[in-house]
Amino acid sequence: MPEILQFEFMRNALSAGLLVSFICGIIGALVVTNRIVFLSGGIAHAAYGGIGLAFYFGWPYMICTIGFSLAAGMVMAAVSMHSKHRADTVVGVIWAVGMACGIILTDLTPGYNVDLMSYLFGSILIVSAGDIWIMLVVAVVIMGLTAFFYQDLLAMSYDEEFARIRGVPVQALYFMLIGMLAVTIVMVIQVVGLIMVIALLTIPPFIVEKYAKSMFQMMLGSGLLGAVFTLSGLWFSYTFDLTSGACVIMVAGISFFIFLLIERLVVLIKSI
Amino acid sequence: MDFPIVEIKDVSFRYNGQTALQNVNLTVKPNDFIAMIGPNGGGKTTLLKLILGLLKPEIGSIRVMGQPANKASHHIGYVPQDIHLKRNFPITVTDIVRMGMLKPQIKRTRWRSNITKERCQALEILEQLEMDAYADSKISALSGGQRQRVLIARALAAQPQLLLLDEPTASIDAKGQADFFRLLKELNKSITILAVSHDLLVISTYVKSVACVNKGLHYHDQAEITGEMLETMYPCTEDDEVCPVELIAHGLPHRVLQDH
Numbered sequence: 001m002p003e004i005l006q007f008e009f010m011r012n013a014l015s016a017g018l019l020v021s022f023i024c025g026i027i028g029a030l031v032v033t034n035r036i037v038f039l040s041g042g043i044a045h046a047a048y049g050g051i052g053l054a055f056y057f058g059w060p061y062m063i064c065t066i067g068f069s070l071a072a073g074m075v076m077a078a079v080s081m082h083s084k085h086r087a088d089t090v091v092g093v094i095w096a097v098g099m100a101c102g103i104i105l106t107d108l109t110p111g112y113n114v115d116l117m118s119y120l121f122g123s124i125l126i127v128s129a130g131d132i133w134i135m136l137v138v139a140v141v142i143m144g145l146t147a148f149f150y151q152d153l154l155a156m157s158y159d160e161e162f163a164r165i166r167g168v169p170v171q172a173l174y175f176m177l178i179g180m181l182a183v184t185i186v187m188v189i190q191v192v193g194l195i196m197v198i199a200l201l202t203i204p205p206f207i208v209e210k211y212a213k214s215m216f217q218m219m220l221g222s223g224l225l226g227a228v229f230t231l232s233g234l235w236f237s238y239t240f241d242l243t244s245g246a247c248v249i250m251v252a253g254i255s256f257f258i259f260l261l262i263e264r265l266v267v268l269i270k271s272i
Numbered sequence: 273m274d275f276p277i278v279e280i281k282d283v284s285f286r287y288n289g290q291t292a293l294q295n296v297n298l299t300v301k302p303n304d305f306i307a308m309i310g311p312n313g314g315g316k317t318t319l320l321k322l323i324l325g326l327l328k329p330e331i332g333s334i335r336v337m338g339q340p341a342n343k344a345s346h347h348i349g350y351v352p353q354d355i356h357l358k359r360n361f362p363i364t365v366t367d368i369v370r371m372g373m374l375k376p377q378i379k380r381t382r383w384r385s386n387i388t389k390e391r392c393q394a395l396e397i398l399e400q401l402e403m404d405a406y407a408d409s410k411i412s413a414l415s416g417g418q419r420q421r422v423l424i425a426r427a428l429a430a431q432p433q434l435l436l437l438d439e440p441t442a443s444i445d446a447k448g449q450a451d452f453f454r455l456l457k458e459l460n461k462s463i464t465i466l467a468v469s470h471d472l473l474v475i476s477t478y479v480k481s482v483a484c485v486n487k488g489l490h491y492h493d494q495a496e497i498t499g500e501m502l503e504t505m506y507p508c509t510e511d512d513e514v515c516p517v518e519l520i521a522h523g524l525p526h527r528v529l530q531d532h
Contacts, residue, residue, distance in 0.1 A: 167376025
């Protein structure tokens, strides 16, 4: 392993992977318990519109993509807040339209067309030191907000109606959650790409949920598990010269199915 | 206490043009124990949400503790139906009870000492409900009756003036229900209770008064189930699912033996 670390891009990839796993643990736990997985997928794909915008106008990638994802996320949040049963359709539409925007904008961009693949499947090996600083700031802000509003977020996630009755500003909190989610997604896109964001966001919390006794444990456990997935994925990617994002997701996905299988077996053994 | 706990005046409410409640009046006096009964779709849940301030009446006014309902919901200890809650949610009993201590101010203190204090208070309430042994258990490990007690503990943590229960016996077996209503009777010594139920049999032996909700509302000062009440309650249930004979067979004996 140490031999890997002599490359700067590998050291950057490791730090980025660890940071993103950590952020993913916090936000993923909230996504799974609030049942907004589909909405997260919507934001991830709509984010491609922001990438297209960045290239067409030559604006900075990070700012453009975060801005676009935030906008798409807020529209989805507003719709899902007011008419829950209609929300999935609207999320699906924004999902597709965002992507279409991105593709058309890259079509219109003159000259060399950027490599789509790195955004679809991630590009953790080209993460720069500057990106890592941004991730660090995002991680600190998300941790701070989550810690400060922990009780309120917990109440909203468990029993929204009761939280409302207790005077928790559920609406504002929900928008804040979607905002944090949008920023998280842009970070995760760099590691595993927008197609696979959902997996890294939801597989660790799903596995941990059953064993965690509190939301805090679920966040921490998901972060750790995500880090294990990311690091082993990176190792596979390096050793066998494969796409890093896909390797991370493969490790997570296989673990997910092994987990389900073990769970089934335990139930079976208990019933005998 | 001069003003009533809840005062509902001439309230009407419609869902998408369909009348859910019409011209409802109700005054909940301190220390009353009201059973709110009525057929499904009769407007019980709507009335509940109006009292909690989650819905706004189109016509009429609702005041809780002398304040408009949407500003006074923190005076109410609400016990929702257990089936609506997420089953595998990672949360302990103590954390659920602490949820009841949340206050409207966004700037409330969030320091460590406060958390310890809240945990102590939560444990006291759980002791009162004989649930302290489960304080650190995950909610999914508990039985239906135990979960119900935890939800009541959460409601009591708000130090409410009124306890509002939605179908409280739905997930408890017959033995548990008897214990449960004894508990409510005990709590009723210091707190006003309004329980919504479609089950007019079990509840009738413990309550002090009955409110029948079927678009309109009829308030009966004593917990008697009369033939006339059954008539107003279930005048034309579409497929006559509720058989009055069955209701009388189970419900009335307690009343027949009342003091004269």
